[in-house]
Amino acid sequence: MVKSVNSHAFIGHSSILAHYWQLINGPAGRKMRPMTAPVIRTVGVPKEIKNNEYRVAMTPDGVREFERLGINVFVETGAGAGASFRDADYEAAGAEIVPTAADAWSQQLVVKVKEPKEEEFRFLRADLTLFTYLHLAAYPGVAKALIDSRCTALAYETVQLDTGALPLLAPMSEVAGRLAPQMGAHYLERHNGGRGVLMGGAPGVQPAKVVVLGAGNVGWNAAWIAAGMEAEVVLFDKNLDRLRWVDQINKGRIVTLASNRGSLERNIADADLVIGAVLVAGGRAPTVVTEDMVRSMKPGAVIVDVAIDQGGCIETIHETTHNDPVYELHGVLHYAVGNMPGAVPHTSTYALTNATLPYQLEVAIHGAAGGCRRDASLSHGLNTVAGLVTNAPVAEFLGTSFIEPLAALN
């Protein structure tokens, strides 16, 4: 029985991707054939080596979809261990387990989660297609290595739909948003330094008050989970249409408020847990909560600033790690881990790969060039090819010249 992959990931994708979902979800047990022989015949899945990165770029179910199309997958031994997938699970799905990183990296297409680390630069080469999160603006050294190697590099985070949505970033926002109240609840416990408040209160006892800043992918998911824990939830945003949407869905269960200074001051002072989730596209997060507002909070209250990867939206915040996640300032616990989904790598791997799999298949079947020509959203994902930078914002950050992806591919 072929396990069907979450169909939500397909919503909003192009008709080309709809075609792949039909391929993927075709009759059980039948070897499915793409319209043409795949351009790429081998795919490597290396083990992630970044500190505290336990996700993996392909699940055993993903392997099965490639194998059904006649594309062979080579998984480095132990690559899935951090996300609770065994080598045997991959083998059962049809993958070949290979002993070294070099074996996985020597395949035509390499799929990963994080940008290559310096130790991996030696694997980059002109005939390699690499598909992973790259964040080249933050890692100019990686950009240089990709350019020097002349490999073809596609970044998950710059794949972009016509609507402007970023389909390969959204799943991690959803995971981080759902995790935020869980982390907040943990640190509200007395022995973890919090004020000893239970999210759902008790019969006859006031529940925790949770204030969520930003009603986007992170904030909406955070508010939803906090409400599910029976907390009192107040959700702020500047975008009234977004608040209308939340209000209609929740029928008053989540209180929506337009973001302004007075309303923020009153609600922050009264909050047990504040979750930061604002984003201004392409820019640093705005400071929504000032240091004075933090001082006004109750002793033992908790702040979880999910927006920390864009600088954070709380004046007193600085980035923390999974190893050392919280610090106390003005009597308030601050949590600001930059890669929150890393705490739940099993769930995060499924969430990520549900979204990446159709794009990975598209690249394998048509090659990077063919895929980009067929699907504009994928061409936004192309960051470097043959030593050229093919994504305009990335080129601007790097201060290098930009060439249109389709022109570079010709």
Ligand SMILES: NC(=O)c1ccc[n+]([C@@H]2O[C@H](COP(=O)([O-])OP(=O)(O)OC[C@H]3O[C@@H](n4cnc5c(N)ncnc54)[C@H](O)[C@@H]3O)[C@@H](O)[C@H]2O)c1
């Ligand atoms: N720490 C992590 O592990 C992690 C994981 C995923 C995402 N993130 C980050 O979380 C942040 C939110 O991501 P998202 O996907 O929800 O973004 P999004 O664009 O879906 O939502 C952001 C929301 O913030 C609102 N907003 C902007 N300025 C505001 C203001 N001054 N006051 C109130 N609302 C305001 C916007 O209207 C929008 O609705 C981003 O910085 C993202 O990078 C962090």
